[in-house]
Structures are given as C-alpha cells and as structure tokens.
Amino acid sequence: xxxxxxxxxxxxxxxxxxxxxxxxxxxxxxxxxxxxxxxxxxxxxxxxxxxxxxxxxxxxxxxxxxxxxxxxxxxxxxxxxxxxxxxxxxxxxxxxxxxxxxxxxxxxxxxxxxxxxxxxxxxxxxxxxxxxxxxxxxxxxxxxxxxxxxxxxxxxxxxxxxxxxxxxxxxxxxxxxxxxxxxxxxxxxxxxxxxxxxxxxxxxxxxxxxxxxxxxxxxxxxxxxxxxxxxxxxxxxxxxxxxxxxxxxxxxxxxxxxxxxxxxxxxxxxxxxxxxxxxxxxxxxxxxxxxxxxxxxxxxxxxxxxxxxxxxxx
Amino acid sequence: xxxxxxxxxxxxxxxxxxxxxxxxxxxxxxxxxxxxxxxxxxxxxxxxxxxxxxxxxxxxxxxxxxxxxxxxxxxxxxxxxxxxxxxxxxxxxxxxxxxxxxxxxxxxxxxxxxxxxxxxxxxxxxxxxxxxxxxxxxxxxxxxxxxxxxxxxxxxxxxxxxxxxxxxxxxxxxxxxxxxxxxxxxxxxxxxxxxxxxxxxxxxxxxxxxxxxxxxxxxxxxxxxxxxxxxxxxxxxxxxxxxxxxxxxxxxxxxxxxxxxxxxxxxxxxxxxxxxxxxxxxxxxxxxxxxxxxxxxxxxxxxxxxxxxxxxxxxxxxxxxxxxxxxxxxxxxxxxxxxxxxxxxxxxxxxxxxxxxxxxxxxxxxxxxxxxxxxxxxxxxxxxxxxxxxxxxxxxxxxxxxxxxxxxxxxxxxxxxxxxxxxxxxxxxxxxxxxxxxxxxxxxxxxxxxxxxxxxxxxxxxxxxxxxxxxxxxxxxxxxxxxxxxxxxxxxxxxxxxxxxxxxxxxxxxxxxxxxxxxxxxxxxxxxxxxxxxxxxxxxxxxxxxxxxxxxxxxxxxxxxxxxxxxxxxxxxxxxxxxxxxxxxxxxxxxxxxxxxxxxxxxxxxxxxxxxxxxxxxxxxxxxxxxxxxxxxxxxxxxxxxxxxxxxxxxxxxxxxxxxxxxxxxxxxxxxxxxxxxxxxxxx
Numbered sequence: 001x002x003x004x005x006x007x008x009x010x011x012x013x014x015x016x017x018x019x020x021x022x023x024x025x026x027x028x029x030x031x032x033x034x035x036x037x038x039x040x041x042x043x044x045x046x047x048x049x050x051x052x053x054x055x056x057x058x059x060x061x062x063x064x065x066x067x068x069x070x071x072x073x074x075x076x077x078x079x080x081x082x083x084x085x086x087x088x089x090x091x092x093x094x095x096x097x098x099x100x101x102x103x104x105x106x107x108x109x110x111x112x113x114x115x116x117x118x119x120x121x122x123x124x125x126x127x128x129x130x131x132x133x134x135x136x137x138x139x140x141x142x143x144x145x146x147x148x149x150x151x152x153x154x155x156x157x158x159x160x161x162x163x164x165x166x167x168x169x170x171x172x173x174x175x176x177x178x179x180x181x182x183x184x185x186x187x188x189x190x191x192x193x194x195x196x197x198x199x200x201x202x203x204x205x206x207x208x209x210x211x212x213x214x215x216x217x218x219x220x221x222x223x224x225x226x227x228x229x230x231x232x233x234x235x236x237x238x239x240x241x242x243x244x245x246x247x248x249x250x251x252x253x254x255x256x257x258x259x260x261x262x263x264x265x266x267x268x269x270x271x272x273x274x275x276x277x278x279x280x281x282x283x284x285x286x287x288x289x290x291x292x293x294x295x296x297x298x299x300x301x302x303x304x305x306x307x308x309x310x311x312x313x314x
Numbered sequence: 315x316x317x318x319x320x321x322x323x324x325x326x327x328x329x330x331x332x333x334x335x336x337x338x339x340x341x342x343x344x345x346x347x348x349x350x351x352x353x354x355x356x357x358x359x360x361x362x363x364x365x366x367x368x369x370x371x372x373x374x375x376x377x378x379x380x381x382x383x384x385x386x387x388x389x390x391x392x393x394x395x396x397x398x399x400x401x402x403x404x405x406x407x408x409x410x411x412x413x414x415x416x417x418x419x420x421x422x423x424x425x426x427x428x429x430x431x432x433x434x435x436x437x438x439x440x441x442x443x444x445x446x447x448x449x450x451x452x453x454x455x456x457x458x459x460x461x462x463x464x465x466x467x468x469x470x471x472x473x474x475x476x477x478x479x480x481x482x483x484x485x486x487x488x489x490x491x492x493x494x495x496x497x498x499x500x501x502x503x504x505x506x507x508x509x510x511x512x513x514x515x516x517x518x519x520x521x522x523x524x525x526x527x528x529x530x531x532x533x534x535x536x537x538x539x540x541x542x543x544x545x546x547x548x549x550x551x552x553x554x555x556x557x558x559x560x561x562x563x564x565x566x567x568x569x570x571x572x573x574x575x576x577x578x579x580x581x582x583x584x585x586x587x588x589x590x591x592x593x594x595x596x597x598x599x600x601x602x603x604x605x606x607x608x609x610x611x612x613x614x615x616x617x618x619x620x621x622x623x624x625x626x627x628x629x630x631x632x633x634x635x636x637x638x639x640x641x642x643x644x645x646x647x648x649x650x651x652x653x654x655x656x657x658x659x660x661x662x663x664x665x666x667x668x669x670x671x672x673x674x675x676x677x678x679x680x681x682x683x684x685x686x687x688x689x690x691x692x693x694x695x696x697x698x699x700x701x702x703x704x705x706x707x708x709x710x711x712x713x714x715x716x717x718x719x720x721x722x723x724x725x726x727x728x729x730x731x732x733x734x735x736x737x738x739x740x741x742x743x744x745x746x747x748x749x750x751x752x753x754x755x756x757x758x759x760x761x762x763x764x765x766x767x768x769x770x771x772x773x774x775x776x777x778x779x780x781x782x783x784x785x786x787x788x789x790x791x792x793x794x795x796x797x798x799x800x801x802x803x804x805x806x807x808x809x810x811x812x813x814x815x816x817x818x819x820x821x822x823x824x825x826x827x828x829x830x831x832x833x834x835x836x837x838x839x840x841x842x843x844x845x846x847x848x849x850x851x852x853x854x855x856x857x858x859x860x861x862x863x864x865x866x867x868x869x870x871x872x873x874x875x876x877x878x879x880x881x882x883x884x885x886x887x888x889x890x891x892x893x894x895x896x897x898x899x900x901x902x903x904x905x906x907x908x909x910x911x912x913x914x915x916x917x918x919x920x921x922x923x924x925x926x927x928x929x930x931x932x933x934x935x936x937x938x939x940x941x942x943x944x945x946x947x948x949x950x951x952x953x954x955x956x957x958x959x960x961x962x963x964x965x966x967x968x969x970x971x972x973x974x975x976x977x978x979x980x981x982x983x984x985x986x987x988x989x990x991x992x993x994x995x996x997x998x
Contacts, residue, residue, distance in 0.1 A: 039353050132352055149804045190490055191960065191998045198873055207352075214356070218487045218518075218550075221359040226381060226457065226488075227873065235352045242360030251353070293365040295805045297737035 028058045028076060029262065033083040035063045039251075040083045043104060046255035047081075054263065069094045079265055081258070089113040092124060099265070103130040103258055107276065108161035108208035118164060120275045128275055130258055132234075133207040134247045135278040136168040139232055140175060141311055142247055142284065143202055146298045154180045154200030154229070156189060158210040168204070186210055190219040197227035205243065207234045217241060230294055236285055244296070245286035247308065253281035284308065355553040358600055362656065363608070364482070366458060369799050370740040373710040373730030374466060375812045377866060377880070379459040386876065386913040386923040388950030388968040390497065390505075390990060392453055393446045398909050399461050400864040401882035402477070403929040403944075405979040409536025410528070410568050412446040413934070413979065416463065416477035417860055417884055418903030419821070421935040422979070425750060426476030428466075432483055432560055433652075434594045434612045437473050439674040439690060440644045442753045448590040448616065450544045450562020452522055454495070454509060457484040463864060464814065465791050467726030467748030468712040471670070471694050475750040475791060476816075483560070486511060486518035486548040491960070491998035499990035502529030502537070516550040530569075531983045535583055537569040554601065560594040573982035579624040580640060580763060587619040605657040608668075614648040626765065634769025645677040645687075667697035676754045681780065683760045690754050693717045708732040716749075720757045721788045724749045738805070742797035749788040756822055756852050757786050777831040777845060780824075783853040792817045803871070810866040818858040823899075823935070824850035859887045860903060874915040882907045901933040901940060913950075922951040939981045945973035946985070952992075964994040 031047065033040040044061060051057055062072075064084050072080070073096050080100040082091060088102050092114060102110070107117065110131070116123045143150050153172060157165050162183050169179045180200050184192040189211050196203055203224055205212055212220065212234075221242035224231050233243025236250070249257075257280045284304040291298070298304070369376050377399045389395045393412035396402045405413045407422040415424040425442035428435065429449075436449050462478040470478050489511030497505040507524040523543045530536035547559040566588045572578035594612040601607075620642040627635050654668030672692040679685040698712030713727040730744035759782035767773040797812040829849035830842035862884040869877040883906055888899040907930065913923035925948040933940040952966030972985035 147804075188959070190487075215513075215515075217356065218359050218485065219490075222364075222485050222488050225360055225365075237352075237354060237356035241356045241358050287360075289362060289365055290360055292368040292371070293360075295368060295370070295738065295801050 027056065027078040027265075028060070029079045029081060030060045030062055030072070030075070030077045031081045031083065032062050032064060032067060032087050034086070035065070037084070040104060043083060043251055043255055046252060047259055050255055050259035051262065057263075069096070072096065073098075079262065081262070085109060092127060097126065099126045099128070101128050101130060101258065101261070103254070105129060105131055106207040106209065107131050107133045107164050108158060108206065108210060111161050111164065118167065118274075118276050124275065128277060130254070130261070130277045130279075131207070132249070132254070133278065134234060134249070134282065137171050138247050138278075138282070138308055138312065139204055140168070140171055140177060141308055142245065142304065143177075143204065143232060144175065145304055145307055146245060147202070147296065150201040151176075152178045152180055152199065152201045154182070154196040154203040155206060156182050156184050156192060156196055156203070156208075156211045157206060158185050158208055159183055161206070161208050161210070164206070168206075184211060186213065186216060189216045193220050193223045197224045197229040200229055202244075203229055203231045205231050205233050205238065205246075212238070225290075225293075228294055230290065230296065239285045239287050242290055243287060244290050244294070245284065245298075245301075245304075247282045247305075248285050249279035249282045253283075254279060257281055282308075357550050357553045357556065361598065361600065362606060363598065364485075366460065369808070369810065370734065370738065370801070371708055371732055372799075373708075373728070373732065373742070373744055375463040375742075375795070375797055375810060375864065375866075377461040377463060379461070381457060382876065383878065383911070384453055384456060386921065386950065387911060387925060388923065388948055388966075388970075388990075389453065390499070390503075390968070391446075392449070392451065392456070395453075395459065396461070396479070397925075397927045398878060398880060398911060399463065400866050400880035400909070401463055401884070401907055402461070403904055403907055403932070405934060406531075406983065407934075407979050408570055408573060409530035409534050409978070409983050410447065410538040410570070414444070414446065414479075417816070417862075417882075418886075418932060419476070419818070419858065419899070419935070420902065421937070425473070425753075427479060428470050428474040428477075429479045429481070430470070431481045432558065432594065433596060433608075433610055434560070434592070434614075435470075435473075435650065436614075438616070439646050439648065439676055439753055440616070440618075440678060441755060442473070442750075445588075445590075445616075447538065447540070447566055447568070448564050448588050450542060450564045450590060450592055451481065451483070452507065452524055452542065452544070454493070454507065455483045455489075455520070455522055455544065455546070456481060457488075458482045463812070464795060465746055465748035465793050465816070466728070468714045468728035468746060469696065469698065471692075471696070471714055472716055472718070472724065472726070472749050472751040472788065475748055475789065483546060484520075486520040486546045487513060489520040491996060493994060493996040495992065495994040497990055497992040499528075500988050501532060502527060503988075503990065504528075518548045519545065520547075521545045531978070532986055534573070534983055535569045535571055536983070539567045541565045555597065555599050558596040558598075560592070560596075562590070562592045564588075564590045573980050579626040579638060582622065582624055584620070584622055586642075589615075589617050591615045603657075605655070608654040608656075609652070611651045612648070614646075614650075616644070616646050618642075618644040620644075625768075628765060628775070632770060633765065633767045633773060633775060636765035636767050636769075636775070638763065638765050640763075641680045643677070643679060647675045647687075649673045662702045664700040665697070666700075667695075669696070670694045674754070678755055681755045681761045682758055688754050688758065689719070691719045692751075706734045708734070710744075716751070718751045718788075720754065721751045721786065724751070724788055738801035740799050742795070742799065744793075744795045744797075746793050748791050748793070750791075751788045752786045752822060755782075757782055757784075759852055772836040774834050775831050775843065776834065777847050778829050778849045779847075781849060781851045783851055786822060786852065787820045787854050789821050789854070790819045792819075806869060806871045808866075808868045810864075812864045814860075814862060814864070816860045818860070820854035821856050821858060822852055823855045824852055825855065826850050856899065857889050858899060858903075861885045876911070876913045878909070878911040880907075880909045898933060898935060901931070902935050904930040904932040906930040919954045920951065921953070922949075924949055934979055937980055939977060939979065941978070941981075942974060942976040944976055944978070944985065947971045947973055960998045962996045962998075964992075964996075966992045966994075968992070 033044050077098050080098050082102045083104050111117050165181045172179045182192050182196050230244035233239040233246040239246050284301045393404050393414050396414045402416050423441040423443040429444045460480045466474045466478045493509040495507040505526045509522045512519045526540040528538050542564045544562040549557045568586045571583035572581040592614045596610040599607040624638045650672045652670035656666040658664050674690045675687045677687045694716040696714035701709045710730040715725050717723050726748045728746035733741045759780050761780035763777045763779050765775040793816045795814045800809045826848040830844040833840045864882040867879040884903050886900050886903040908928040910926045915921040927946045929944040949969040955963045968990040970988045978985050
C-alpha cells in the first residue's frame with residue numbers, strides 16, 4: 001500500500017511539475033527538442049521568442065533525455081511541437097492523441113517511419129509535418145523562370161521516397177515538363193548521377209539526405225557540371241557548394257511560419273488540410289559563378305522571389 | 315574468471331568504450347548529416363578554380379575542350395586534341411616526339427606555348443617547349459582543357475608567348491571503381507590502361523597506370539615505349555580548405571637517329587631513355603567573404619639519357635679512325651612555389667595577385683660549357699584587376715613582373731575591355747606585351763663535335779657547332795586583338811571571332827658561319843682545319859608580324875549532337891634576316907588551319923563522329939623540309955554496353971585517313987592511314 005501511495009504521489013508531482021510553471025488558463029504547448037543539437041536549440045530559441053508575447057500561451061520545453069512518452073500522453077497538453085527527428089517515430093507509434101507538429105524534418109526522412117505519407121489524414125490525423133522541403137510547385141516554377149527552355153527535369157530518389165515524386169510529376173505534367181526520375185541510394189548515387197545528368201536539362205534536388213549528403217555531394221556536383229546540367233538546390237550551403245539556385249527557408253523564416261501556425265491552431269480538424277506543411281516564407285538564392293560558367297542569365301534573386309510570391313498569391 | 319566482466323561488451327572494457335564512442339560519434343554524425351545541408355557550412359565543390367571561365371567575359375580568346383570532345387575526337391594521344399584549336403597545328407618530330415605549335419615559328423621545340431597541368435607548368439627548361447611524350451598525364455584523367463589563343467604573359471609569365479594550354483584533371487572523387495582499357499592499332503600500337511578510384515571519407519584517391527608500345531611511322535626507326543604511373547589525391551581538410559596532390563612517374567624509351575641514313579656517326583641509331591618524376595601539392599583556402607587563397611608547390615625531375623660513343627673514319631691518315639664520345643643527356647630539377655590571392659574588393663571590382671619562385675637546375679653536358687649543373691632562378695609578381703564600371707563593361711588590367719637570372723627583369727602588362735552587347739554577346743579588345751625568356755641552353759650554348767683519334771692518341775679534331783651570343787634578350791611580342799563572342803539558340807550555338815596582330819621582336823635564331831675545326835694534340839693547339847662546316851650562333855635576330863583572324867563555331871543542340879568548326883588565317887611578314895632565312899620563317903607559319911568535328915549519339919548508345927583536319931603548307935624551322943598541306947579525315951564510332959548496374963563495357967573503332975600522304979615534320983616521315991580498336995571495361 002505504501003508503494004502504491006508513493007507511485008501516485010510521484011505521478012501527481014510530475015503533473016504538477018508540468019503544470020505549475022505554466023499555470024494559466026491558455027493553451028499549453030510542449031516543445032520537445034534535443035538540447036545537444038545546436039540547430040534545434042537555435043530554432044527553439046527563435047520560436048520561443050516569437051511566441052513569448054502571447055499571454056494565452058504556455059510554453060514548456062522538454063529535452064529528449066528526460067522525455068517519457070507515457071507521461072506525455074497523460075499530461076494535459078494542447079499541442080506538442082517536436083523538433084527532434086528521433087522522437088518522431090516514438091510519438092507516432094505511441095498513438096498519442098494530442099496534436100503534434102513535427103518540425104525540422106524532411107519528407108524523405110519522415111517517410112521512413114510514416115509510410116502513409118504524403119496522405120496520412122486517416123491514419124495519423126493529429127500529426128502534422130512542417131517539412132524543410134520546398135513545395136514542388138515553387139521549385140518547378142523557379143526552374144521555368146531561370147530558363148523556360150528547360151523541359152526535362154531530373155530527379156533522384158531513394159526507394160523509400162520515390163512515392164513522393166508523384167506530386168512533383170503531377171505538377172510538372174500540368175506545366176508541360178517531363179520528370180526523369182531515377183531511383184538510387186547513398187551507395188549508388190555516385191553512378192546514377194551520370195545517367196541523370198546526361199538525360200536532363202536540369203536536376204531538381206529533393207531534400208533527401210539519403211541522396212544528397214557530404215559523402216555524395218562532390219560527385220553529384222562535379223558530374224552534373226561535367227555535363228553542363230545545373231542543379232536546383234534546397235539549402236544555402238548546397239547552393240554555395242555549387243548548385244545553381246534554389247528557394248530556401250532560413251531558420252528565422254521556418255520559426256516564423258511555425259509560430260503563426262501555432263497561434264492559429266484551434267483543433268486539428270478544422271485547421272490544416274494536409275499532413276505536410278511546406279515552408280511559407282523563403283528566399284531565392286543563386287550561385288552566379290556557376291550561372292556564368294554555364295552561360296545562364298536570369299533575373300536577380302530578389303526579382304525571382306517576387307515572381308514566385310506573385311505566382312503563389314495567384 | 316568472470317566471462318561477463320571480461321567481455322568486450324562490458325561497458326568498462328576498454329574496447330567497449332571505443333565501440334560506444336565510435337557508435338555515438340556515428341549517431342551524432344548521422345544526425346548532423348541529416349541537417350547539415352540546411353544549416354551548416356558545406357565545402358564549396360564548384361569553386362572559381364574548377365569552373366570554366368565564361369567566354370563572353372574572358373579577356374582573351376579561349377577554346378574549351380571538354381570530356382565529350384575528347385571522347386568524340388577519337389584522339390589517341392593528348393597532342394592530337396589540339397588539332398581542334400583554331401591556329402594550332404600538330405607534328406611529330408622524327409615520328410615519336412609530338413610538337414604542338416600555335417601560329418608557327420616553331421622548330422621541334424615549340425617554345426611559345428606554355429602548358430599547365432592543374433596549375434603546374436610543364437614547360438621544359440632544357441630547350442623550351444613541352445615534351446608531350448613525357449608528361450605524366452593520360453587522356454582519360456583530363457576533365458577539361460582551356461586554350462588561351464594568344465600571348466598571356468600577364469597571367470602566366472614568360473613563355474606564355476603565343477598560347478597557353480591549361481589542363482584541368484578530374485577530381486579524384488569522379489573516378490569510381492576500376493577501369494581497364496586496351497587499345498590496339500596498326501603499326502604495332504598497343505596500349506593498356508588501368509585506373510582506379512577510392513574514397514575514404516573526405517579523402518579521394520585516383521591511380522592510373524599505362525603501358526604503351528608504338529612502332530610509329532612505317533619504315534622508320536621511331537619506335538617508342540612508355541610506362542606511366544600517375545595519381546591524384548583530393549582531401550577536404552575543412553569546409554574551407556582542400557588539398558590536392560598530384561604525382562607522376564613516366565618512363566619512355568625512344569628509338570632515334572638521323573632520318574634517312576643509319577650512317578651518321580653523330581646521330582646514329584640508338585635508344586633514348588627518358589624519365590620524368592613530378593610531385594605537386596596545391597592548397598586552396600576560401601573564406602566566408604569569398605576570398606580565395608591558393609598555395610602550390612611542385613618538384614619535377616626529368617632525365618633524358620642519351621650518351622654514346624661513335625666510331626668514324628675521317629679518311630685522313632693522321633687522324634685515321636676516330637671516336638667521338640657524345641653526350642646528349644639532358645637533366646633538370648625544378649622547384650616551384652606560387653601563392654595567389656583572389657578577392658572581391660566590392661561588387662564591381664575583383665582583384666587577384668600573387669607571387670612565385672622557381673629554381674631550375676639544368677644539366678646538359680653536350681650543349682653547355684661544362685658538366686656542372688646550371689642554376690636558373692626566376693621570381694615573379696603578378697596582379698590583375700577586373701572592374702565592372704557598368705553592367706555592360708568589363709575592364710581587365712594586369713601585369714606580371716619577372717626577374718630572370720639569365721635575362722634580367724621584364725614586365726608583361728595587359729589591358730582588355732569586354733563590352734556586353736547583351737548578356738550573351740560581347741565585343742572584346744585587348745592589348746598586351748609579353749616576353750619569352752631564353753632558356754639556359756640558349757643563353758650559354760656551347761656545343762662542339764670532338765673526334766678523338768684512335769690511330770694517333772692525344773690527337774683531337776674539334777668542330778665548333780653551336781654557340782650563343784652572350785647576353786641574349788628575351789623575345790617579345792606586342793599583341794592587339796579584337797574579338798566577338800556570341801551565344802545563340804539558347805546557348806546551343808557559340809560563335810567566336812578574333813582579329814589579331816602580333817608583332818614579335820628579338821626572336822632568337824641562329825646565324826651560320828663557316829668555321830674551321832681545331833686540331834689539338836694533348837690539348838695543345840696545332841692547326842685549324844677547314845672542313846666546310848658551319849658554326850651556328852644563337853642571337854636575337856629578327857622580327858615577325860602575324861596578322862590574321864580566327865573563327866570558332868560550336869553547335870550543340872542537345873547532348874547527343876555536336877558540330878565544332880575552327881579556322882585560322884595567318885598573314886606573316888618577317889624582317890631583319892637574309893632572304894633564305896626569310897623564306898624559312900615565312901613558311902613556318904601556315905596560312906590556313908582548319909578543323910571540323912561532327913558527332914551524333916544514337917538512342918542505343920552508339921556514338922559516331924567524323925573529323926577533318928587541314929593545315930596549310932608550311933615548314934618547321936630547322937627541318938629543311940617544306941611540307942605540303944596536311945589533310946586528315948577521321949572516322950570514330952563506339953558503343954557502350956551496360957553489363958550490369960555496376961559494369962560497363964565500351965567498344966570503339968577509330969580510323970585516321972591521311973588524304974594527302976604528305977610528310978610530317980621531316981621528309982622521311984609520311985603521313986599514312988591508321989586504324990585503332992579499343993575496348994574498355996569499367997566496374998563501379
């Protein structure tokens with residue numbers, strides 16, 4: 001009996017520990033992050049800063065090393081924001097009922113353990129993925145703005161993420177573009193890039209680190225350049241390394257978007273239509289040295305961004 | 315003993331600590347890996363040095379030969395590629411020594427063309443020019459060649475006198491797995507190549523080895539054999555630092571003798587054993603504000619063993635049978651270090667500057683006054699400013715100051731203007747001054763032909779053969795150029811036109827004078843004997859003006875089709891020499907040079923190409939052989955077969971048809987047809 005009382009008291013204390021610092025009548029949001037990860041820590045800081053002025057919002061941060069899913073499930077939390085990829089799988093498989101916003105993840109990575117993506121409204125209706133990937137429509141539009149004559153677009157995908165190419169193909173088809181998709185993996189990509197470069201006018205790099213990583217990047221960029229096939233990159237570093245251009249969302253913009261969605265959050269059902277939420281805010285970055293070397297001339301980054309935003313507003 | 319306690323998996327066991335550490339590091343690395351592309355600093359792969367310069371903004375006319383052109387040209391040796399460059403012509407001295415010249419004025423040593431491999435000069439300090447049969451490089455390792463058609467002393471120093479060939483090899487990471495290639499050709503041509511690429515994290519390594527046997531031209535003793543081993547290592551030290559190491563070992567055995575006769579005692583049939591060893595390191599450091607620092611150092615050692623004794627009966631009772639110990643051995647050691655800094659001062663101005671130190675130690679006992687090694691040191695300082703005062707105007711102003719131990723100080727300035735009519739069309743005007751410093755052997759030439767009597771010991775007949783006028787000046791060129799470069803049809807068609815006037819002065823050549831031989835007895839002079847032979851003396855002798863134009867057209871509507879056309883017209887005036895020499899010099903510059911390459915790749919991966927090369931009548935200096943126009947028609951075809959996802963077989967056939975059967979460099983060497991068959995297997 002003593003042990004039962006003790007167990008009950010511990011649980012009560014845990015609930016109190018979660019509730020006490022945040023005693024308020026507003027929404028309770030718990031943010032899960034890995035305190036050893038600088039990227040996540042920085043993002044958390046930005047997000048917290050953006051949400052701080054909201055008085056009806058109570059923020060709790062939870063480090064992954066102290067995370068307990070069972071206790072999390074029982075806690076009276078309105079919204080969980082998960083910044084840590086390793087925790088995503090645990091949260092999904094635990095059938096937590098609270099709405100969860102998963103951020104700082106990519107489609108390809110999440111697809112590894114959420115196989116229903118991109119359509120998970122039935123299976124995981126309370127899970128939303130704020131991916132780092134740029135929306136395919138934006139990237140394809142960017143390609144057309146860079147060179148309207150680029151018709152054949154090469155895409156490399158891993159076997160796990162090749163389903164995600166379907167949306168790209170649909171949008172491409174609507175714009176009379178052809179997607180040359182090749183399935184590859186980290187070991188094979190060094191050889192597949194040859195085929196892609198030869199058969200395509202331009203390569204669209206998806207945010208799949210199974211394909212694009214520090215081990216494969218040199219080979220990909222050097223080989224595509226050998227065939228004068230530029231690459232649309234998905235991050236500032238990638239573009240600086242040698243991709244031609246890309247739409248890129250920085251940490252500030254990602255935090256801004258996520259905070260807006262958090263503030264708009266009421267219930268999952270009448271809130272977001274898709275499990276996948278692409279970045280809303282972005283910049284266009286280009287590598288003009290690569291552009292010049294390939295004799296490519298297109299508007300400056302600011303003009304390109306304005307054109308993309310105008311297109312999306314339509 | 316407790317097995318659990320002593321198990322490597324026990325967390326207190328040293329090995330388990332290692333595993334745990336390694337595993338955790340791997341996990342951390344993977345986590346970092348996932349987000350690296352979105353936040354962290356990634357090493358720049360396509361840096362300024364790896365990108366081809368946009369030709370609309372280049373201050374000179376540039377021809378780019380990429381890997382596609384290398385393959386489709388069907389070239390079996392690197393010098394063959396330069397037939398694709400307007401104004402360049404290729405010959406073979408004595409059948410086994412390629413000579414690549416630009417706008418003529420060349421003997422077997424084309425001293426006006428500077429050649430760099432990954433930034434390292436391979437210009438020989440022995441006789442000048444480049445020994446293409448001894449450079450540690452194979453066609454398969456070349457990523458791109460940029461040929462600057464015209465002098466470019468302000469960027470590349472002395473010896474960038476007529477043209478600059480800049481060869482960039484492929485990054486080691488681009489060679490995956492293993493490749494074996496075998497080529498068989500007529501007249502005993504047999505080549506085997508092995509290539510392998512390996513990656514260990516940030517370290518990439520490529521190794522290439524080849525063996526070549528070639529019997530050269532029919533009915534000539536110009537056989538050659540070459541063994542080669544080269545390698546490249548690329549190491550990404552940090553995201554902002556990368557290190558490139560190149561090494562090469564080449565050994566060549568060449569047959570040679572005076573063409574047309576086996577009886578020349580001073581140039582009898584023999585084999586020359588040549589070797590070339592090189593080591594080159596290059597470190598590039600980039601900064602967050604786009605500055606680039608390049609430091610490179612290299613060591614090259616070249617040895618050409620050619621030493622023999624020749625017996626000769628002069629037909630004189632006193633001298634009787636004689637022996638001549640001739641040593642045409644050439645050896646040099648080169649140490650070279652260079653530093654360069656590039657930065658943008660602001661949005662309109664880009665500055666590059668650098669300095670270099672070079673030391674050559676040359677050993678040429680047969681052509682220099684003694685058997686000691688001669689030192690030649692060179693210091694250089696260079697700078698270039700690229701200024702964009704408006705969106706349409708680019709001004710390049712640069713200069714290179716050089717101090718040569720032999721010829722003193724020289725300055726090579728250049729001013730170039732590019733005006734962009736549109737982003738894809740530009741006009742170009744440039745003016746420059748460049749020099750070619752004499753090599754050691756030109757400055758200190760002393761070559762005699764000694765005949766030691768066997769019949770009368772101590773009696774020696776010495777015929778002076780070559781001398782050098784002391785204090786030779788550098789050769790100079792003043793060049794004016796107007797150019798146009800345009801891109802059309804969505805960059806599928808490029809057109810480059812160049813009008814030029816090159817005024818060469820103080821060009822070095824020999825004057826000849828009948829000079830008696832000296833007869834000595836144990837070193838004491840006895841008498842002079844007139845054998846009717848001439849002493850040739852090197853001196854700054856003449857000037858030449860070459861005016862002309864060049865056109866280059868490239869049409870690549872897609873990745874399966876290509877047409878490349880290049881044409882050069884040269885009109886030459888020569889002055890300050892005798893009528894005979896005048897004629898030779900005029901003839902050394904071909905009036906017309908034309909090249910055409912057309913190719914198509916079919917859907918079933920069969921590729922084919924046709925190439926036509928024409929070089930107008932000309933005569934290489936000191937060859938004594940005017941040669942008629944050279945016309946050659948090449949047919950090439952091949953097919954790639956994917957044996958499996960990781961195995962590829964390539965078969966190709968190449969036919970070179972000599973349409974005129976004219977001579978190549980020397981009258982004893984007649985151009986002829988030749989066929990090659992090649993098979994390559996690659997495992998990735």
